[in-house]
Amino acid sequence: MLPKFLKRAAVAALSLAASAQLAFAVDISGAGATFPYPIYAKWAEAYKKETGSSMNYQSIGSGGGIKQIKARTVTFGASDQPLKAEDLEAAGLTQWPQVIGGIVPVVNLDGVAPGDLTLNGDALAKIFLGEIKTWDDPAIKKLNPKAKLSSQAIAVAHRSDGSGTTFNFTNYLSKVSADWKTKVGENSAVEWPVGLGAKGNEGVANTVANTKGAIGYVEYAYAKQNKLTYVKLANKDGKVVAPTSESFQAAASNADWAKSPGFYQILTDEPGAKSWPITAATFILLPKQPQDAAAAAEALKFFGWAFAKGGKAAEELDYIPLPESVVALIKKSWAANVKGADGKPLAAAN
């Protein structure tokens, strides 16, 4: 965990230092979700080297990103929770997914290795509702006939801060459990029926790592870095899948992006035999008629460059690039939606 953290800190420091020079290039500013911050910072650094234009991203949280772009204080906003088409219309914004990640349930159980335990949506919802209290509950045993499960109490860990991760996780539980939907619902923060709250992905990862009998949910990168015991999930097609790049990508490509206005598409509980059920996209928000057209055009250039050349960097940091077909749709939407004062599109559809 530490070396990666240092690497990210170094990336951030470098991009800061770099942004001090070359003031003549068009600078872009962005603010929002914390989850994609490492990859945005890395892209910004590489982009700066190639073009001289710098991108300054403040990871203040999805809610903050939405507020800032609505107030037009930044060139673009970023959020893990997409805005609905009518909200986009009201705020004069356009939105698209930029990069994909997966949310993974993790556990701390003696004698259970990563991938040994399988859960389905219903069992997961009942655990987080506090209805399943011990690990040897019949519902868990039925899914895992071979695993050795004791009568240990389940300690549920969740995020204490508002978070796009929580939004996607509770959105999934709402889709698979009617009980969850009526009793708790979906949001970036909810009224948790049971459990401990921990701050940030790293807080949840730590709580699970330190607490025997714990279950929590984290971004895939945190599960991987902390070598936590991830859980396999049964997806919408009833197939049991492990959290991997392939299963996240499968969920992203199975989503029907073309038919969702404003790319409003939450990637949880997607159909497809290989789809990971709690996949999440993180979104970029841009004004349709930006006040600073030059900066907005530069932002589109930056994100186009990221789609074209940023895939490898994303994979190194455990993010999944969007499928080609989706990128083509996004570029079409740029040409159709983002216009300068003269009414001409700021980005060419290619």
Add this chain to the structure above:
Amino acid sequence: MSDFALTGMQSGAAKTERARVLAKLSFHDAFFRRVTFSAAFTVLILLGGVILSLIEGSIPAIRAFGFGFLASQSWNPVTDNFGALPAVYGTVVTSSIAMLVAVPVGIGVAVFLTELCPHPLRRPIGMAIELLAGIPSIIYGIWGLFILAPFLQQHVQPALISIFAGAPGLSTLFAGPPYGIGMLTAGLILGVMVLPFIASISRDVFDTVPPVLKEAASGVGCTTWEVMRHVVLPYTKTGVIGGVMLGLGRALGETMAVTFVIGNAHKISGSLLAPGTTISATIANEFTEAVGDVYTSALVELGLILFIITFFVLAGARLLLLRIESKAGA
């Protein structure tokens, strides 16, 4: 007086010269007075501004929930239904645990340092205590999460649960499961954090006791305990209470360390081992991502409540001191 005595002997030129100097001096004095007055007045304006903006920010929540905000246990961002009771409860309970730990230990440390400690050890121990006060709270939080919480979970909490299992009252106070983090852990961390304030202030005021008083008491046959109990503590109680109140103020408002180890659950539980939350931890956790007017406003109103609690604690301390002083005078 001298002005009057000298008037007759002075020439006109010297007189104006003297008036000029005096005017200059009085101008300096007036200037100095105004500067210090406005510095003092700024504090009042700032304080008033803070209160006003807190009240203004809380208006949507006050409209939505009224006094029910103080009594409601709900904290549901999905339905925009908020209540302050769990946060207030957590704040009061963790601060109480902190004071239970820190007051006896802090005063004990101070007594040891001033009365019993061998001279060569006084400076190093005193400096170590002050160093404890200088550690940033986030460090206490990380230490609590990584070292103290796992230790409590594995060794202390299971023992507490099994020892008090049969005892009425105590069995609910120490009911499992042992998570490691929770209100007890937060209270203990807070206790460690406020300990240096209480210890170093108590030590400083114990040092102000005139040696002749202590020597006289010892001379008539008092033991060290009796000297402390009947001479030093009565002489310094104002200062000691001041130190305790300073510690309590810090415990009430402490944020980062508590956020790490309290478990951040908006629930009131009879068990000290269960996760809870405090006012400041809730604000720190949720403010950045709070969307919607009522949600943000509910957090601001929590801030207002913390402000009021702290105000009453400090006002209560003043009243207590006044009563002690008037009794001592009678």
